[in-house]
Amino acid sequence: MEIPSKYLSKAVEEIASLPGIGKKSALRIALHLLRQPAKDTEQLSKSLVELVTIAKSCIICHNVSDEEICPICADSRRNKAQICVVEDIRDVMAIESTGTYSGVYHVLGGLISPMEGISPADLNISTLIKKLEESTVSEVIFALSPTLEGDTTNFYLFKKLQSFGVFVSTLSRGIAVGSELHYADELTLGRSLQHRQPFSLQQK
Amino acid sequence: MEIPSKYLSKAVEEIASLPGIGKKSALRIALHLLRQPAKDTEQLSKSLVELVTIAKSCIICHNVSDEEICPICADSRRNKAQICVVEDIRDVMAIESTGTYSGVYHVLGGLISPMEGISPADLNISTLIKKLEESTVSEVIFALSPTLEGDTTNFYLFKKLQSFGVFVSTLSRGIAVGSELHYADELTLGRSLQHRQPFSLQQK
Numbered sequence: 001m002e003i004p005s006k007y008l009s010k011a012v013e014e015i016a017s018l019p020g021i022g023k024k025s026a027l028r029i030a031l032h033l034l035r036q037p038a039k040d041t042e043q044l045s046k047s048l049v050e051l052v053t054i055a056k057s058c059i060i061c062h063n064v065s066d067e068e069i070c071p072i073c074a075d076s077r078r079n080k081a082q083i084c085v086v087e088d089i090r091d092v093m094a095i096e097s098t099g100t101y102s103g104v105y106h107v108l109g110g111l112i113s114p115m116e117g118i119s120p121a122d123l124n125i126s127t128l129i130k131k132l133e134e135s136t137v138s139e140v141i142f143a144l145s146p147t148l149e150g151d152t153t154n155f156y157l158f159k160k161l162q163s164f165g166v167f168v169s170t171l172s173r174g175i176a177v178g179s180e181l182h183y184a185d186e187l188t189l190g191r192s193l194q195h196r197q198p199f200s201l202q203q204k
Numbered sequence: 205m206e207i208p209s210k211y212l213s214k215a216v217e218e219i220a221s222l223p224g225i226g227k228k229s230a231l232r233i234a235l236h237l238l239r240q241p242a243k244d245t246e247q248l249s250k251s252l253v254e255l256v257t258i259a260k261s262c263i264i265c266h267n268v269s270d271e272e273i274c275p276i277c278a279d280s281r282r283n284k285a286q287i288c289v290v291e292d293i294r295d296v297m298a299i300e301s302t303g304t305y306s307g308v309y310h311v312l313g314g315l316i317s318p319m320e321g322i323s324p325a326d327l328n329i330s331t332l333i334k335k336l337e338e339s340t341v342s343e344v345i346f347a348l349s350p351t352l353e354g355d356t357t358n359f360y361l362f363k364k365l366q367s368f369g370v371f372v373s374t375l376s377r378g379i380a381v382g383s384e385l386h387y388a389d390e391l392t393l394g395r396s397l398q399h400r401q402p403f404s405l406q407q408k
Contacts, residue, residue: 002297004275005268011255014248019236020229029222030255031292034268035313038256044218045249051215051234052242064209064238071208088235093206109239 003027008034062107062124064089072096072104079103081138083131085157087111087150091143103141106131111149112156120156128157132164142170207231212238266311266328268293276300276308283307285342287335289361291315291354295347307345310335315353316360324360332361336368346374 003009008030016026033041057063058070065071072078072092082103086092092105108123131137140161144150154170161168174192175184184192207213212234220230237245261267262274269275276282276296286307290296296309312327335341344365348354358374365372378396379388388396 002300003268004293004296005259005270007251007255007259007270008268011251014251017248018233020232021225025224027294028224031268031294032223033252033256034259038253041252041256044221045252047211047215047218048237048245049242049249051211052237052245055209055211055238064207064212064235066209066211089208090231090235092208096206 061105062109062127063092063105077102081136082141083128083137083139084141084143085128086143087145095143103139108144108153111144111147112153113149123153125157125160129160132161132166137164137166139167139169142168146173262311265309266313266331267296267309281306285340286345287332287341287343288345288347289332290347291349299347307343312348312357315348315351316357317353327357329361329364333364336365336370341368341370343371343373346372350377 003012011030011033012023012026015021015029016023018026021029033044054066056065056068058065058073059068060073061070063070063072067074073080079102083106084095084101084103085106085108086095087108087110089107092107095101095105106124106128108125108128110118110123112118112120112123128140132140140157142154142157144153158168172195173188174195175181175188181189207216215234215237216227216230219225219233220227225233237248258270260269260272262269262277263272264277265274267274267276271278283306287310288299288305288307289310289312290299291312291314293311296311299305299309310328310332312329312332314322314327316322316324316327332344336344344361346358346361348357362372376399377392378399379385379392385393
């Protein structure tokens with residue numbers, strides 16, 4: 001399948017390099033761009049360049065931010081002694097949208113993955129250790145995905161944090177709220193039974 | 205789910221406006237851009253702008269081209285009296301990759317769709333009629349998708365072409381090569397039976 005224009009071919013190649021977009025989708029997107037006014041594509045391009053050149057990483061928690069310090073770290077009402085460790089900013093957004101957390105975050109920027117060549121040195125781990133050395137932290141919450149990479153990262157971080165005597169917690173695993181019991185996988189159901197909690201009438 | 209940076213938010217909105225990309229995929233792509241060197245994103249943006257500002261539409265067949273006339277229309281070995289009508293350039297590429305067609309194309313740039321508000325006036329139909337008026341065309345092949353929109357467009361074009369007395373053909377419908385009979389839908393199987401062809405040992 002040969003593309004009849006070198007500019008189209010180049011654009012398709014660039015679009016297909018983005019995560020989750022194959023060559024066929026890239027061609028569909030490129031044809032869509034050709035059909036819409038050139039002004040719209042120029043606007044899209046401008047937004048992408050502005051994103052990577054202007055948006056910053058918060059110097060405290062590595063969350064994406066327009067300022068040096070992100071709105072969460074800058075908020076005096078947030079409990080700075082409680083740090084929730086997450087993989088990327090999508091997790092910050094997911095937890096923020098629950099409206100149940102008043103501590104701060106620490107964005108690792110990935111998970112340890114020998115398969116993908118991601119080592120602890122590639123992640124924002126040293127700045128987390130520094131926080132523990134320099135300020136009073138009462139609790140570190142591991143909120144990483146329950147995958148092999150997430151568990152590896154939890155284990156590595158736990159070893160690193162042990163010497164500080166800080167309380168380390170992790171998100172509870174169990175049956176999702178509103179889901180049917182018999183659809184849960186055995187591992188989740190097993191853990192959920194092991195970690196069963198005292199019943200309460202006020203339970204949410 | 206609130207995005208903590210207005211540049212990120214703007215970029216996600218722009219990316220999500222592309223076909224086939226939802227808000228979650230857009231965020232994933234934006235975070236990927238933030239992680240890679242800014243130079244790569246600038247290159248991507250440049251390709252997109254070059255595509256929409258430099259790549260042209262062939263003045264004869266409306267295929268995408270870097271020149272005024274696309275390589276197919278410019279090729280003296282192609283039979284200019286045989287015109288294959290397609291929806292967009294992906295179809296040109298698909299037919300070209302079969303290596304079995306030596307005529308030329310006419311790219312409509314869409315299909316008639318009252319649902320999406322696409323009328324005949326939005327498509328490259330007048331230039332097709334002009335070709336028939338100004339030159340000798342022996343055959344027009346309808347190679348549009350077998351959908352409601354495709355059939356509507358076929359019908360509209362057929363009415364328009366009737367007065368020219370040109371031979372109009374359409375792609376054969378039937379069982380796909382290599383597919384199992386019992387997986388074919390009833391409509392396809394039914395048509396395939398109606399339009400059965402004389403058996404030949406040389407049949408490909």
